[in-house]
Amino acid sequence: MTQAQPRQTVFVVEDDPDVNRLIRTNLQTAGYIAEPFSNMLSALAKARIRPPSPFLLDIMVPGEDGLEFCQRLRSMPEFSKTPIIFVTAKGSEDDRILGFECGGDDYITKPFSPRELVARVKAALRRQGEAPAILRFGDLEIDTAAMLLRVRGAEKTLTTVEFRILEMLARSPGRIFSRERILRTLGSDSLESSPRAVDAFISKIRAKIEDDPRYPTYLLTVRGAGYRFVGR
Numbered sequence: 001m002t003q004a005q006p007r008q009t010v011f012v013v014e015d016d017p018d019v020n021r022l023i024r025t026n027l028q029t030a031g032y033i034a035e036p037f038s039n040m041l042s043a044l045a046k047a048r049i050r051p052p053s054p055f056l057l058d059i060m061v062p063g064e065d066g067l068e069f070c071q072r073l074r075s076m077p078e079f080s081k082t083p084i085i086f087v088t089a090k091g092s093e094d095d096r097i098l099g100f101e102c103g104g105d106d107y108i109t110k111p112f113s114p115r116e117l118v119a120r121v122k123a124a125l126r127r128q129g130e131a132p133a134i135l136r137f138g139d140l141e142i143d144t145a146a147m148l149l150r151v152r153g154a155e156k157t158l159t160t161v162e163f164r165i166l167e168m169l170a171r172s173p174g175r176i177f178s179r180e181r182i183l184r185t186l187g188s189d190s191l192e193s194s195p196r197a198v199d200a201f202i203s204k205i206r207a208k209i210e211d212d213p214r215y216p217t218y219l220l221t222v223r224g225a226g227y228r229f230v231g232r
Helices: 017-029 040-049 066-074 093-101 114-130 160-170 179-186 195-209
Strands: 009-013 033-037 055-057 084-088 106-109 134-137 140-143 148-151 154-156 219-222 226-229
Touching (some): 009 017, 017 033, 033 040, 040 055, 055 066, 066 084, 066 093, 084 093, 084 114, 093 106, 106 114, 148 195, 160 195, 160 226, 179 195, 179 226
Parallel strands (some): 009 055, 055 084, 084 106
Antiparallel strands (some): 134 140, 140 148, 148 154, 219 226
16 A cells, blocks of 8 residues: 655544544554544644644534634635545535535545545545646746745735635636635635625736736636636
């Protein structure tokens, strides 16, 4: 079996000691360092000191709802790209959709296969490693790891939400994203729960990347559908 790199640390946020032990035992056998937490706050405090490779989150943990915690992590630049995998007994279709909409990368329901859980962790880390850190389009350079935007070599300041919108669109050139899709992907709380708030953020992004924001060439409006990014 191919072993994971020893520096890849998984934070296991699970208040059931037996489930926590089962997950950690199988991750450690696969070559990961697995650190246990019984609540979200202790996991976040440790993550600020040493960020994990992925988070494994139960939704129903004392102290904070797992979905809210996921949204909270996604709003923080240092964890906006960290894989988040839910491991929970809440297995309805609506629960799974909520898990993905709040920023989760994967969703595993209890009871689960330990081998499948390890495979899901490996897949999430593989996807993370395959995503290019720097995107280049014409005069634009988008450094996703450092959350930096350069236009003709000059750094431009974007808010976290502005950067995440730009990255989302730039990673799928030509694809149309509706306002609602952008809200769902980023978490509605960060955009004041209003699809029209997306328009304001798009305008701010255009002011920083376009030669003439009135006639955009990168971020285009698709009337009645949403927005798409055009690389050039």
